[in-house]
Amino acid sequence: MKMKVEQFFDISVPLSDCTPVWPGDNHFHFEPRVQIKDGAICNSSSVFCTVHCMTHADAPKHYIDDGKDMASVDLSRFMGNSKVREVITEGDLIEEVDLAKLDIEEGDAILLKTKNKGLLTDGVFHKQYVSIGRSGAEYLVRKKIRCIGVDYVGVERFYSKDGIIHHTLLEHEIGIIEGLLLDDVPVGDYFLCALPLKIVGSDGSPVRAVLMKFAGE
Numbered sequence: 001m002k003m004k005v006e007q008f009f010d011i012s013v014p015l016s017d018c019t020p021v022w023p024g025d026n027h028f029h030f031e032p033r034v035q036i037k038d039g040a041i042c043n044s045s046s047v048f049c050t051v052h053c054m055t056h057a058d059a060p061k062h063y064i065d066d067g068k069d070m071a072s073v074d075l076s077r078f079m080g081n082s083k084v085r086e087v088i089t090e091g092d093l094i095e096e097v098d099l100a101k102l103d104i105e106e107g108d109a110i111l112l113k114t115k116n117k118g119l120l121t122d123g124v125f126h127k128q129y130v131s132i133g134r135s136g137a138e139y140l141v142r143k144k145i146r147c148i149g150v151d152y153v154g155v156e157r158f159y160s161k162d163g164i165i166h167h168t169l170l171e172h173e174i175g176i177i178e179g180l181l182l183d184d185v186p187v188g189d190y191f192l193c194a195l196p197l198k199i200v201g202s203d204g205s206p207v208r209a210v211l212m213k214f215a216g217e
């Protein structure tokens with residue numbers, strides 16, 4: 001099978017020591033170790049960071065102690081056909097009434113563009129952002145989607161005390177991808193690839209998320 005990529009979007013936020021992270025988490029730190037300028041035959045660097053830095057996936061283990069870790073998640077949740085859709089909310093929560101206006105079907109990977117536009121790239125962590133509300137999460141479970149992607153680093157509001165949105169989604173093993181840079185991506189259908197690293201025991205992983213459209217689609 002020959003597939004020609006006609007459109008390609010890198011929807012990942014750059015990672016550097018300046019990248020904002022969830023308050024209390026470890027910052028991203030990149031450290032060149034072995035270096036050619038010091039006489040070594042190559043450059044080799046290390047990174048240290050929260051697994052929830054910027055564009056990343058959540059494993060069930062993020063909120064469910066005996067849930068699947070990143071090495072065991074079903075990868076089909078993080079790649080394949082996906083729908084980029086815009087959702088206009090009055091407040092900061094995406095509820096069932098908002099999602100019911102979209103063409104959401106069983107097995108979908110839904111990536112939501114919201115009022116969060118611009119928040120991922122201005123260099124600060126925002127505690128106020130648009131995220132999924134309780135009826136919204138329950139609707140997505142009823143619809144049996146396979147993945148939800150959001151355009152800020154929280155699928156759930158910052159001030160949540162019970163993690164109910166994560167629990168609702170992760171108990172049904174719905175893939176969660178957060179921090180998707182959708183600002184310049186037109187609403188449409190795309191092939192998504194946002195694979196997490198196979199980190200044993202991990203509750204999350206940074207992903208390199210891309211969207212593609214193939215010729216003839």
Ligand SMILES: Nc1ccccc1C(=O)C[C@H](N)C(=O)O
Binds near residue numbers: 024052058062154155
């Ligand atoms: N790192 C954390 C530490 C404490 C509490 C939450 C987080 C989160 O990562 C929440 C998140 N970004 C999420 O919505 O999945």
